[in-house]
Every structure is written in C-alpha cells, then in structure tokens.
Amino acid sequence: MDKLEKYRQLIKNILTEHAQIATTTDQVKAELIFDTEHDHYQLNYVGWQGDKRIFGPVMHFDIEDGKIWIQYNGTEEEIATHLVEMGVPPADIVIGFHSPFKRQFTRYAIV
Amino acid sequence: MDKLEKYRQLIKNILTEHAQIATTTDQVKAELIFDTEHDHYQLNYVGWQGDKRIFGPVMHFDIEDGKIWIQYNGTEEEIATHLVEMGVPPADIVIGFHSPFKRQFTRYAIV
Numbered sequence: 374m375d376k377l378e379k380y381r382q383l384i385k386n387i388l389t390e391h392a393q394i395a396t397t398t399d400q401v402k403a404e405l406i407f408d409t410e411h412d413h414y415q416l417n418y419v420g421w422q423g424d425k426r427i428f429g430p431v432m433h434f435d436i437e438d439g440k441i442w443i444q445y446n447g448t449e450e451e452i453a454t455h456l457v458e459m460g461v462p463p464a465d466i467v468i469g470f471h472s473p474f475k476r477q478f479t480r481y482a483i484v
Numbered sequence: 485m486d487k488l489e490k491y492r493q494l495i496k497n498i499l500t501e502h503a504q505i506a507t508t509t510d511q512v513k514a515e516l517i518f519d520t521e522h523d524h525y526q527l528n529y530v531g532w533q534g535d536k537r538i539f540g541p542v543m544h545f546d547i548e549d550g551k552i553w554i555q556y557n558g559t560e561e562e563i564a565t566h567l568v569e570m571g572v573p574p575a576d577i578v579i580g581f582h583s584p585f586k587r588q589f590t591r592y593a594i595v
Contacts, residue, residue, distance in 0.1 A: 404546070406517055406524040413517040415526070419546070419555050424583055428556050430541065435515070435530070444530050445539050472535055 380441055381409060383459055384434045388416045391432060391448060401427050412436035435469070440482055444469040453481060491552055492520060494570055495545045499527045502543060502559060512538050523547035546580070551593055555580040564592060 512531030
C-alpha cells in the first residue's frame with residue numbers, strides 16, 4: 374500500500390474506533406466525516422441532549438504534502454504517540470494545535 | 485439530475501462560495517470538507533492568527549432521508565431561505581440547531 378493510502382486508512386481507523394466507543398443516543402450522533410479528495414477527516418458530534426444543543430468536532434486530521442496534521446484532539450488519547458506506534462515516522466506528523474514556535478521543541482515536524 | 489444529487493450540489497456551492505469570500509491568510513485556511521458517502525458537508529477554519537489558535541466549523545450540513553439538515557451556521561446568511569429560493573421545498577429542510585420543539589413553529593420540517 375502506498376504511504377498516503379496507509380495514512381488515510383490509519384486515520385479512518387482511529388476516528389472509527391472513537392466513534393464506536395462514543396456515547397451516542399437517539400438524539401446525539403457521532404458523525405464520521407471522511408473527505409478523501411481534500412484529505413480532511415473528522416469525528417463530529419451532532420444532536421440534542423434534552424434542551425441543550427450538541428455540536429462540535431472531537432478529532433480532526435488533515436493530510437498535506439504527505440504529512441498527517443493533527444488539527445484537533447478533544448480526547449485523552451495521545452494520538453501522535455499512537456501514530457508513531459503504528460509506524461508513522463515523527464517527521465511525517467505535525468501537531469497543528471501546537472504553535473509553530475512550540476513545535477520545534479518536540480520530536481514531530483514543524484510544517 | 486435526481487433530487488439527492490441536486491441537494492449535494494447546492495450545499496457544495498453554498499460552502500464553496502463562503503470559502504471564497506472568507507478572509508484567509510497563509511496561516512489560516514478555509515477547509516471544504518465534502519463527504520458524499522456519509523453525506524456530511526462542512527466549511528472549517530484551521531490555523532493560527534499570531535499566537536491564537538483558530539479551529540472551528542463555520543457551516544455544516546447533513547443529508548439524511550432525502551432532507552437537508554442545517555446543523556450549524558456561523559454566518560449571517562439565512563441559509564434555509566436561500567435553499568428555498570433555489571427550489572428546495574421547506575418540507576425537505578430541517579433546522580438542526582433549532583430544538584425539535586421549536587421546529588414545529590416554523591415552515592420547515594421537524595425531522
């Protein structure tokens with residue numbers, strides 16, 4: 374499998390796993406959003422909890438220039454570590470929610 | 485064009501127009517996320533404005549059971565009205581961010 378296809382599959386697996394363990398009800402759904410053309414991937418919650426509106430991404434990844442950008446992670450899972458364990462080199466991972474300045478002090482890519 | 489294809493195209497057009505008028509910079513991008521398999525559609529901003537993190541959906545649509553769900557609208561545009569003007573019957577539009585109770589008092593669908 375070529376690198377990009379592998380990265381896409383890894384990301385889809387992570388999001389799908391989280392969607393499955395998510396507490397969903399008739400009123401709140403976990404939406405898997407996979408755009409393989411623009412390479413944007415998101416897990417999003419949508420619905421109502423009683424009279425409270427629920428809407429918001431839980432995790433969001435992009436793939437750009439062959440690198441995985443972790444743009445948002447609302448879970449306790451250390452996704453970058455998880456990706457490395459699954460064979461992604463740290464140089465192919467960008468922690469988008471860390472400032473570019475901060476990124477230089479990590480083992481991951483800056484851009 | 486069949487109804488679903490037409491609805492998909494309308495939604496993509498609305499999001500694409502908004503992405504184009506969006507103020508983006510090298511640091512902040514407007515992401516179009518089109519998942520035509522699960523029928524989730526989103527415009528999302530991602531990046532950094534100086535040392536401030538920018539991340540969040542601006543508009544989000546779903547198509548479910550032949551109806552367009554407006555799940556989130558962070559713009560001033562009255563999207564439901566706009567959809568009706570483009571030929572979508574109000575009975576095929578659900579304002580997801582209105583509570584199910586409130587929806588019965590509008591011209592749009594409840595579910």
